[in-house]
Amino acid sequence: MVFDKNNYSPGTHPDLPPPLGTVGVVGWLKNNLFSSLSNSILTLLSLYLLYLLIEGGLSWFVVDAVVNANDKPGCRKIADGACWAVIVKRFDQFIYGFYPLAERWRIDVSFCLLFVAAAPLLYPDIKFRKYMLVFSCIYPFIAFILIKGGLFNLLMIETNLFGGAMLTVIIGVTSIACSLPLGILLALGRQSRLKLVKVISVCFIEFMRGVPLITLLFVASTMLNYFLPPGTNFNLLIRVIIMMTFFSAAYIAEVIRGGIQAIPKGQYEAADAIGLTYWQTTRFITLPQALKISIPGIVNTFIGLYKDTTLVVIIGLLDPLGIGRAALADTKWNGLSTETYLFVAVIFFISCFAMSRYSLWLEKKLSTDHN
Amino acid sequence: MKIKALLAASVAGVMFAGSVLAGTLDDVRARGKLNCIINTGLAGFAAPDDKGNWQGFDVDFCKAVAAAVLGDANKVSYTTATGKTRFTKLAAGEGEILSRNTTWTFSRDVDLAQTFIGVNYYDGQGFMVPKKLGVKSAKELDGASVCIQTGTTTELNLAEFFAGNNMKYNPVPIETNAEAQELYKAGRCDVYTTDASGLYATKMSFDNPDAHAVLPEIVSKEPLGPVVRHGDDQWADIVSWVLRAMMSAEEKGITSKNVKKLAAQDNKDKEINRLLGKDPLQGLSKLGLSADWAVNVISQVGNYAESFERNLYPLTIVRGMNALYRDGGLHYIPPIK
Numbered sequence: 001m002v003f004d005k006n007n008y009s010p011g012t013h014p015d016l017p018p019p020l021g022t023v024g025v026v027g028w029l030k031n032n033l034f035s036s037l038s039n040s041i042l043t044l045l046s047l048y049l050l051y052l053l054i055e056g057g058l059s060w061f062v063v064d065a066v067v068n069a070n071d072k073p074g075c076r077k078i079a080d081g082a083c084w085a086v087i088v089k090r091f092d093q094f095i096y097g098f099y100p101l102a103e104r105w106r107i108d109v110s111f112c113l114l115f116v117a118a119a120p121l122l123y124p125d126i127k128f129r130k131y132m133l134v135f136s137c138i139y140p141f142i143a144f145i146l147i148k149g150g151l152f153n154l155l156m157i158e159t160n161l162f163g164g165a166m167l168t169v170i171i172g173v174t175s176i177a178c179s180l181p182l183g184i185l186l187a188l189g190r191q192s193r194l195k196l197v198k199v200i201s202v203c204f205i206e207f208m209r210g211v212p213l214i215t216l217l218f219v220a221s222t223m224l225n226y227f228l229p230p231g232t233n234f235n236l237l238i239r240v241i242i243m244m245t246f247f248s249a250a251y252i253a254e255v256i257r258g259g260i261q262a263i264p265k266g267q268y269e270a271a272d273a274i275g276l277t278y279w280q281t282t283r284f285i286t287l288p289q290a291l292k293i294s295i296p297g298i299v300n301t302f303i304g305l306y307k308d309t310t311l312v313v314i315i316g317l318l319d320p321l322g323i324g325r326a327a328l329a330d331t332k333w334n335g336l337s338t339e340t341y342l343f344v345a346v347i348f349f350i351s352c353f354a355m356s357r358y359s360l361w362l363e364k365k366l367s368t369d370h371n
Numbered sequence: 372m373k374i375k376a377l378l379a380a381s382v383a384g385v386m387f388a389g390s391v392l393a394g395t396l397d398d399v400r401a402r403g404k405l406n407c408i409i410n411t412g413l414a415g416f417a418a419p420d421d422k423g424n425w426q427g428f429d430v431d432f433c434k435a436v437a438a439a440v441l442g443d444a445n446k447v448s449y450t451t452a453t454g455k456t457r458f459t460k461l462a463a464g465e466g467e468i469l470s471r472n473t474t475w476t477f478s479r480d481v482d483l484a485q486t487f488i489g490v491n492y493y494d495g496q497g498f499m500v501p502k503k504l505g506v507k508s509a510k511e512l513d514g515a516s517v518c519i520q521t522g523t524t525t526e527l528n529l530a531e532f533f534a535g536n537n538m539k540y541n542p543v544p545i546e547t548n549a550e551a552q553e554l555y556k557a558g559r560c561d562v563y564t565t566d567a568s569g570l571y572a573t574k575m576s577f578d579n580p581d582a583h584a585v586l587p588e589i590v591s592k593e594p595l596g597p598v599v600r601h602g603d604d605q606w607a608d609i610v611s612w613v614l615r616a617m618m619s620a621e622e623k624g625i626t627s628k629n630v631k632k633l634a635a636q637d638n639k640d641k642e643i644n645r646l647l648g649k650d651p652l653q654g655l656s657k658l659g660l661s662a663d664w665a666v667n668v669i670s671q672v673g674n675y676a677e678s679f680e681r682n683l684y685p686l687t688i689v690r691g692m693n694a695l696y697r698d699g700g701l702h703y704i705p706p707i708k
Contacts, residue, residue: 093421
């Protein structure tokens, strides 16, 4: 038999391309933007609004913006848009606060080492994880000595010179790192069969959750002064970090308790049946499952804590927001609030967005669902 | 009742603590640095420059005390405080001086066990209006809408002023100064009222400051000054005489430029000689200061007028009440004798 190209045996005809206008750019547009009359109108309207926004915003943000000037009048002389010069001139202050210029490398080094220390904790599959974990354990001491100084010929830096993003990272990272283990212990304590442990945990959690963070910060900054013997120099920064840690630990504890309670009872019964002790059950059965379930809640709490660090402005510590306000109080830059606050927002958005992306990645990685 | 007693005991404890903290001068000398509590940022009074160095009228005073006590105006460690935390910070010993545009009132002086060592800036509540309204006096503001920060003494002062002049007003309540600026700029209120120094700073932050005017009426008393703890009279004397030395220097025409020359020569005005250490000043040794204390202050920081001009003139603040008495102001300085 002779086959011409249009003659196929049954079932061997290749798939025909879909009809024109249902695939590709045109198809997508048709389906999503112009599927009906009302949709088409909405699309056009949105496009117009978008155009207005970009046209107005772009000229303010970029075209008419001034990057290089010495003060606000200098900016206005050049163009009418955003005066980013205030950020450029004070970028160092936004990052390092009042940390002495010659010593700033110590902050840079600590910050880079932070990623090395955090890597084995954040990425379980990393190479040489065991050795890196050792480094993670000693990192807090390295960072403390580097940043504070006073040992190994490093100049001692007073904490009232700390400020800017560096202060946020110090408070945020330390509180986050300390509050997770504390929160886990509190969650376990609350479930404990030991009466005393349970009562202490419940009291701690309920007290910390029942009080606004700002109150705790005021306690840290003012009330503690009344209770401590006069002359004791208990650093304000440390007091703040402790309060932040306690506050977020209480929330973390409740998030993890939710995770623990979501584990089916059969899991515990199975653990009991094969004779695991309490700590073995906790280590191998409870926590791995409970923590996995709680990831979104935990990260939520952390992001909240990280942003709450701006509250320290109220007790006189200068985080990026405080530095921004101080910049606005300089007669040279008075009145550039939009630029300053936008920049502070960007600083926070970058860190918080990174945290939320990481948590999504971790959830996917730990997912055992079969889909 | 028990809780009350406990609280009273703890507060009394702090007051007692304050009173045993004598020897402040020795502490400062031993540390080699003066701890000064300042504002977290207020135009003209305390703000960091682009390099991160604190500048301002209140900051200058910290520097002046450091110059007198340590001989170097730069030996100051600044601690920032908000309005709510400033007094406890001082009481807890986080600083030796609170130089943070603090209004001198009875209860702050007596109840909080602090010593106000004098007034370095006479402030008072004022009004700002757009010039296009054509208002020349606050008494013409009948029926105006006024942006006012809630929960402040300014709120009460405003009500009293309008009631006293038989005028009506519509309050536009706001929370913060920044919010007030935005509302005022957007025309939501005709008038903005707060301390006059704050009005000038706000005005300068506008793109067209000349379109707005601060009215001449001042409706409240806000004497601002540095504060120290109760219980160390020597320290309080040092701090207060540093302030007087700066004002006295202005009165006698001593500036940072000519102070070295005046200190080296014998002046006709013996008060200049005493101030600059040429002639003995009886009792100076009791303060624990060296003879060149005032020379250090004036050469490194300047006299009162220099500090005022450097920090507050850019905000278009005029001397007014803050001129010396001989120029029609309120600063009347005890003689250096």
